[in-house]
Amino acid sequence: MDRTTIDLWVGIFVALGVAALLGLAMKVGNLTSSKIGPTYSVSAAFENVGSLKPNAPVKSAGVVVGRVDSIVFDAKKYEALVTIKIDKRYAFPKDTFANIYTAGLLGEQYVGLEAGGEDDALKNGDKISQTQDAIVLEKMISQFLFSKASESKSDNKDADTASKSADTKPTGAKSTELGDAPF
Amino acid sequence: MIKSKLLNSLTRTLRGIGSRMTERVWRLGAGARLFFLTLVYSGESFKRFHLTLREIYFTGVMSLLIIVVSAFFVGMVLALQGYNTLQKYGSSEAIGVLVALSLVRELGPVVTALLFAGRAGTAITAEIGLMKTTEQLSAMEMMAVNPIARVIAPRFWAGVISMPILATLFSMVGILGGYIVAVPLIGVDDGAFWSQMQANVDFRLDIVNGLIKSIVFGVACTMIALFEGFDAPPTAEGVSRATTRTVVISSLTVLALDFVLTSFMLVI
Numbered sequence: 001m002d003r004t005t006i007d008l009w010v011g012i013f014v015a016l017g018v019a020a021l022l023g024l025a026m027k028v029g030n031l032t033s034s035k036i037g038p039t040y041s042v043s044a045a046f047e048n049v050g051s052l053k054p055n056a057p058v059k060s061a062g063v064v065v066g067r068v069d070s071i072v073f074d075a076k077k078y079e080a081l082v083t084i085k086i087d088k089r090y091a092f093p094k095d096t097f098a099n100i101y102t103a104g105l106l107g108e109q110y111v112g113l114e115a116g117g118e119d120d121a122l123k124n125g126d127k128i129s130q131t132q133d134a135i136v137l138e139k140m141i142s143q144f145l146f147s148k149a150s151e152s153k154s155d156n157k158d159a160d161t162a163s164k165s166a167d168t169k170p171t172g173a174k175s176t177e178l179g180d181a182p183f
Numbered sequence: 184m185i186k187s188k189l190l191n192s193l194t195r196t197l198r199g200i201g202s203r204m205t206e207r208v209w210r211l212g213a214g215a216r217l218f219f220l221t222l223v224y225s226g227e228s229f230k231r232f233h234l235t236l237r238e239i240y241f242t243g244v245m246s247l248l249i250i251v252v253s254a255f256f257v258g259m260v261l262a263l264q265g266y267n268t269l270q271k272y273g274s275s276e277a278i279g280v281l282v283a284l285s286l287v288r289e290l291g292p293v294v295t296a297l298l299f300a301g302r303a304g305t306a307i308t309a310e311i312g313l314m315k316t317t318e319q320l321s322a323m324e325m326m327a328v329n330p331i332a333r334v335i336a337p338r339f340w341a342g343v344i345s346m347p348i349l350a351t352l353f354s355m356v357g358i359l360g361g362y363i364v365a366v367p368l369i370g371v372d373d374g375a376f377w378s379q380m381q382a383n384v385d386f387r388l389d390i391v392n393g394l395i396k397s398i399v400f401g402v403a404c405t406m407i408a409l410f411e412g413f414d415a416p417p418t419a420e421g422v423s424r425a426t427t428r429t430v431v432i433s434s435l436t437v438l439a440l441d442f443v444l445t446s447f448m449l450v451i
Binding site for chain 2: 001003006007009010012013014016017020021023024025027028029
């Protein structure tokens with residue numbers, strides 16, 4: 001085999017490999033999408049962060065404006081202290097509202113920022129005071145079930161008393177189409 | 184009488200186990216020694232890089248066809264099977280993530296290494312075994328040419344360089360195969376296919392870890408092939424046995440190493 005031909009083929013081989021790696025990095029991986037410029041960090045305390053994880057997106061109006069930097073447990077207040085990094089291009093007012101939302105029904109959780117109306121902007125190291133916790137699905141379901149159960153229980157009670165009163169009712173009592181007369 | 188017979192057979196069995204064990208350990212030590220010597224003498228293979236280039240041609244470029252074709256089919260099958268299960272849960276858009284993650288994390292490096300062991304590893308073993316049988320290696324030593332520097336090291340580095348390239352190509356072609364089945368044939372949404380993939384495949388944790396795996400497999404597969412060839416008895420039967428052993432040991436090593444590497448890489 002000619003040496004130049006071998007060189008050519010090996011060159012093609014390596015170029016293909018590099019192209020495939022670039023393709024994987026750009027088209028398949030998240031190398032292009034996770035780019036945010038210089039940031040400032042802001043913290044927010046939540047009573048429950050659900051399954052929020054570091055590096056989760058921070059969105060405002062659905063647009064990614066930053067990333068969650070760290071989540072630590074505050075042992076004094078029994079709260080989760082979430083530090084988020086926001087792109088320096090975006091300034092948010094001091095009374096911005098921080099929520100934890102879920103993308104889709106079972107999707108990943110992210111921090112949603114809703115801008116307030118104040119003139120002063122959040123600065124590096126500030127703390128967002130207005131927060132709303134993550135919605136825990138089990139809690140909601142159990143609340144719903146409990147309320148349903150208590151509703152049906154009270155329904156049953158009404159039905160019981162109604163039937164009892166029907167049993168004990170004297171035989172000659174009037175009964176109209178709309179039910180027993182109250183007297 | 185009976186007692187001594189029993190004792191004799193027992194000692195014979197134990198001796199058999201012992202000798203097999205010692206042989207294994209001895210071969211492991213000899214392999215490690217060859218690996219060390221290869222690293223020591225590999226300066227030559229970079230100084231005279233055309234030697235290594237020639238071997239990259241034979242191990243890497245010549246394996247391109249089998250890698251690309253099998254990657255394409257593996258990707259297509261993954262997409263078909265994945266779609267079949269995912270649509271039961273109403274999340275057929277996640278097919279891109281499924282195909283990409285399974286290829287980049289596992290199938291790319293592992294299947295490439297298995298194919299590499301069959302396609303290139305056997306060739307290396309047979310070539311070196313035959314060189315030894317026809318006393319070419321001894322002739323080199325007579326001429327004061329170090330066969331490890333001249334024959335072993337270039338092949339070793341060629342294998343180590345080729346494997347990650349082949350594995351990356353495997354993943355990329357497999358994803359394209361999966362794309363062809365999922366999007367034009369089945370009708371999964373084009374944008375969802377790529378965007379879900381991009382949202383869930385991490386460059387550092389998935390792609391780079393896959394590359395690290397394939398480099399480790401490259402070292403293991405090539406070194407096993409080289410050692411089996413170098414250690415083969417200089418007969419026709421010896422070379423044939425060494426070639427078989429190359430495939431068996433390489434495949435088992437790759438699968439075992441894959442488990443070990445994955446358990447280190449996955450942070451739970």
